[in-house]
Structures are given as structure tokens and as C-alpha cells.
Amino acid sequence: MKTIQKIKFLSFLLLGLIVSSCVQDDDFQTPNVSYEEPNIDEDQIIDVTAAIAYYGGYEPVQITAGEDADEPVYLEGYVVSSDESGNFYKTLIIQDKPENPTAGIAISTEANDLYTSYEPGRKIYLRVDGLYSGEYANLPTIGVQDDDEVGRIGEIDFYNRIERTGIVEELVPSLVTIGNLGNAPLNTLIKLEGVQFPEELNGASYGNVDNTYTENRTVENCEEEQTIIRNSGYSDFKSKLLPTGNGTLVAVLSIYNNDTQLFIRDEDDVMFDGERCSDEPVNPTEPGLVEPPFNEDFEGGTAYENIDLEGWSNINVNGGENLFQFRSFGSNMYAQTSGYNSDEDPYETWLVTPGVDLSSVSSATLSFETKDGYYNGTALTAFISTDFDGDVTAANWTEITGVTYSTGNTDGYGDSFVPSGDVDLSAYAGQTVYIAFRYLGADGGITTTYQIDNVSLTAN
Known part of the structure; x- marks a missing residue:
């Protein structure tokens, strides 16, 4: 050895x-x-x-x-x-x-x-x-x-x-799970979602209050997989209490011999302000209806949290943890996902609008904007359905043609979002329609990052 x-x-x-x-x-x-x-x-x-x-x-x-x-x-x-x-x-x-x-x-x-x-x-x-x-x-x-x-x-x-x-540059932490930390590169910034401190740590602080020894704190996910974050006895946040909710952890991935360790820059890297693990489903099963004009610019979200807008459905077909998220650059917020470090093959997730009621219109137009990053293949497709009821696998979907997508930015992101162009939906007048954005890639396969913004469906 x-x-x-x-x-x-x-x-x-x-x-x-x-x-x-x-x-x-x-x-x-x-x-x-x-x-x-x-x-x-x-x-x-x-x-x-x-x-x-x-x-x-x-x-x-x-x-x-x-x-x-x-x-x-x-x-x-x-x-x-x-x-x-x-x-x-x-x-x-x-x-x-x-x-x-x-x-x-x-x-x-x-x-x-x-x-x-x-x-x-x-x-x-x-x-x-x-x-x-x-x-x-x-x-x-x-x-x-x-x-x-x-x-x-x-x-x-x-x-x-x-x-x-x-x-x-804006650092984008690599989305990983506790189970695949061993496959992520060391000394890089990573992100865990849906994690929390164990209940027995309620009332505990980040570090040792009475001395300067370094302290390990256990972090777990809803499947009870665990890892540790290591907090210095000289850190200025050591006396602060651990949050009791569930959420997102950003950290630098490290190791000591065979033990994986996570190091946070400060307590702001620990965003545990959601409800603790439960058996409640994450995605809505009965999307609500809206009337045109329908516009969504994603500005109401919180960066790095999963898209959870009212009436929208954010669904991982394979039951994995990775979904479309709110992301921001500068002052602009948008939806984003990628198959990179998803630990899923295939990685298939759908972002579906609320049902838009076109029963009283004679014609309608759809438009949206996209941006791709680190392109290594096409993974995003827009679809339309009239019978979606919360289960994307049971609905009938038709690919929306004539759409322009951002593509080919292999070394980073494009300078600006690319308009889809105006898509005529007059054929769906008198019906309720659902617009879906499907990402289909794979960890180790197509991992292109896609961003979506300014989804609009207007009546003419």
C-alpha cells in the first residue's frame, strides 16, 4: 500500500x-x-x-x-x-x-x-x-x-x-448527493439539497463554545445518508446555533484519509430554512388554471431552491433529487437545470406551467427565452398537452416545433438569452393547455446546462 x-x-x-x-x-x-x-x-x-x-x-x-x-x-x-x-x-x-x-x-x-x-x-x-x-x-x-x-x-x-x-466569476456549486460525494472532485465547491442536521443536534452550536477544538457536525438527507461538516474552534460562527430546518448546504469538498469532510466558508453556506423531511410529495398533482395573458419571469424565487411556483409542476420522472431550480445572475432570476453530477442516467426532469385556459380565445401565441452553458449536446425540448393532470408520463405530449433554442456555448454561457420566436397556438383555441420544458440528459452523458426565462402565453 x-x-x-x-x-x-x-x-x-x-x-x-x-x-x-x-x-x-x-x-x-x-x-x-x-x-x-x-x-x-x-x-x-x-x-x-x-x-x-x-x-x-x-x-x-x-x-x-x-x-x-x-x-x-x-x-x-x-x-x-x-x-x-x-x-x-x-x-x-x-x-x-x-x-x-x-x-x-x-x-x-x-x-x-x-x-x-x-x-x-x-x-x-x-x-x-x-x-x-x-x-x-x-x-x-x-x-x-x-x-x-x-x-x-x-x-x-x-x-x-x-x-x-x-x-x-460567479461560482456555481456542483449539485451532488451524499451518496455520490466520493465521485466528486476534491477541493471543489459542492452543493447538497434536501439535507438537515439530525434531530439530536437541536440546540447544539456549530463548534465548541468553551474551547478552540475543531468539531464535526453530522448532516443527513431524508434517506438517512450522512456526512460531516468540520467547523473550526476559531471560526467566528462557532457559538451560533445550528438551524433546525431542511434545505441546501454549500461547502468545499475535502477528505482526511478515508473520511469525507465538508468545510463551509461561513454559516451563510447553510440554508436550512425549509420544513424537515416528511413523506409529503414535493410536486403538485392538480395544477391550477390561469387565463391569458400568462407571463412568468421567475423573479419571485430564491436562488438555488427548487422551482415551486403556484400551479407549476417540477417533476423528476425517475424520482431523483434533481429538479429545475431558481438561479440568478446579477439582478436577473431564471429557471435552470443540468445533468452534471446528477448521479442519474438518464436524468429526466419536467417543468410544467399551470393550465392556461384558452376556452374564450380564438388564437394564442407562446414565447420564451433560453440560454445554454457548457454545451455537449441538446437536452431541452418544449412540449404542449391538453390532458396533463400531474403525471407527465400519463399525459399526451406534442413537441412544439419552430422553436429557437440557445445552443453551442461549449466554454461557458452565452452573452444573452435567446428568444424562442413567436409560436402560434391557434390550433389549441377553446382548450386548456400545459406547456412543458423537458430536460433529458445523463450524468456522464449529455450534461448541458439550460436556463429558461420570460415564459409568455398571450391571447390574440
Whole structure:
């Protein structure tokens, strides 16, 4: 069995990598650093996957500059950690992309107060030639050589190596389940839905109130699968009580030997304000009726919560946890879903409007807008039905033709939403119609992200 080399920390840090350990010196001052946009050649850049690949097990491996020893090598990534609350200590966590990341790595450093310049979403470059790639208790980490281990990059050396760009992207946590945490890339931002703290933790705080030891808190889903979040005894939220509801958890995925661990940036990453697990169905079974004009811009929702608008149906055909969600960018809210990290094959979910009563109109027009991201295949289709009663598999659906969808944005998202065009629904005059948006993809297959906005059905 391979011997995993561990990062050398102070003795009281042996229980975890990313924990706070000592009160910062009041006299500490971050070096005066002036920032300019980096001017780095593409051939000098490596991604996170390449940096991790230097390590082959056993002792950490030095990252070299290739044939030209004077040629710098820069690691590119997006910051996902924050030490502002004290739950991360002398560590900067980066992942390779702001959404759908494939790899992440921990940068071990002697520098503090990193959040002041390297906040979540900030794109950075780190000059890594001469540094070492290794693991700490199975966690991919980069630092300096310290005998046969990986140590912290000195503060001055760290600031000399790191390049801060002016780019700050919106980080989109990867949606995972407790059951498939082991398949998600470490050191990346993840999201769990439908989770809560066990009932026996009611009245407990995030951390130890009376001392500075790190504390594990169990998180569970409605199937009673469990994992832990690890909270530092130096965090500024350690005395706050754990929320008692059910909801969404955003965290940085970590590991200690064979134990999965989650680290939150602060208590705002824990959004447990919903009802606790129950046997009540999530989706409505008798959608209500509305009259035209019908318009929905999704502005009434809360980001990262499942779409639950009155009269709408949000249905995962296979009974999985993943559904259409409210999402936002800037001031705009919309509906979004993706098969990425769904752990479902196929991943099929339907978002269905309330029934629109066309009994008193002679003609009607449908329109909506879409945007795609990280496109690797078509997964979104619009349908219409006149007999939907809550069960999408029992209704008769007709594909809506003549629609324009956003497509082909393989490296991110399009600059703007794409109008569908006006779709004539005059053939359905005198009836009640339901408009459905079906996403059909698969984790490991088509995982294109789709966003939907400004659904409108008007009478003429």
C-alpha cells in the first residue's frame, strides 16, 4: 500500500488540514502588494489537473519548468475558499473552472487574511515551478519542500508567486448527493439539497463554545445518508446555533484519509430554512388554471431552491433529487437545470406551467427565452398537452416545433438569452393547455446546462 506523505503543520493541527489553530498576531500586516493584470503566455500555464498529475504517490514531486529552467510555470484556477470567518487557515483552495469543475487543489501558505485579495470567484495564477505537488491525508495539495513532506509556502514567496486577475466569476456549486460525494472532485465547491442536521443536534452550536477544538457536525438527507461538516474552534460562527430546518448546504469538498469532510466558508453556506423531511410529495398533482395573458419571469424565487411556483409542476420522472431550480445572475432570476453530477442516467426532469385556459380565445401565441452553458449536446425540448393532470408520463405530449433554442456555448454561457420566436397556438383555441420544458440528459452523458426565462402565453 502506498505511503501518503502528509503536510507538516504545528502539532495541534494533526486532526485536520483546513482548521484554524491560533489567534492571529495583532501586529501582523499583509505585505503591501500592488496588483496589475497578469501578462502570462498561454504556453506557460498549466491547469489544476496537470498540477495534481505531477504527484505519483509516495514523496511529493517538484514541479519543473521543463527544458528551459528559467521559463516560469503558472497554475490557473478560481478561488473557492475564504478565511474571513476563520474556518480556513493558511490555505487557499482553487478549482479549475467556476462551474462544472473537474479538479481542485489546496495551496498551503503562511499567509493570512487571504480573503481580502483572493475572494471566492477570483481568478488567480500561481507560479508553481520549484514548488511541490503532493497530498495531505489524500487531499491534493501544493506547497514547498519540507524534508520529505510538503510544507507551507513562505508569506513573501507566496505573494511573489501569486498573480491576481481582475476576473471574478460567479461560482456555481456542483449539485451532488451524499451518496455520490466520493465521485466528486476534491477541493471543489459542492452543493447538497434536501439535507438537515439530525434531530439530536437541536440546540447544539456549530463548534465548541468553551474551547478552540475543531468539531464535526453530522448532516443527513431524508434517506438517512450522512456526512460531516468540520467547523473550526476559531471560526467566528462557532457559538451560533445550528438551524433546525431542511434545505441546501454549500461547502468545499475535502477528505482526511478515508473520511469525507465538508468545510463551509461561513454559516451563510447553510440554508436550512425549509420544513424537515416528511413523506409529503414535493410536486403538485392538480395544477391550477390561469387565463391569458400568462407571463412568468421567475423573479419571485430564491436562488438555488427548487422551482415551486403556484400551479407549476417540477417533476423528476425517475424520482431523483434533481429538479429545475431558481438561479440568478446579477439582478436577473431564471429557471435552470443540468445533468452534471446528477448521479442519474438518464436524468429526466419536467417543468410544467399551470393550465392556461384558452376556452374564450380564438388564437394564442407562446414565447420564451433560453440560454445554454457548457454545451455537449441538446437536452431541452418544449412540449404542449391538453390532458396533463400531474403525471407527465400519463399525459399526451406534442413537441412544439419552430422553436429557437440557445445552443453551442461549449466554454461557458452565452452573452444573452435567446428568444424562442413567436409560436402560434391557434390550433389549441377553446382548450386548456400545459406547456412543458423537458430536460433529458445523463450524468456522464449529455450534461448541458439550460436556463429558461420570460415564459409568455398571450391571447390574440
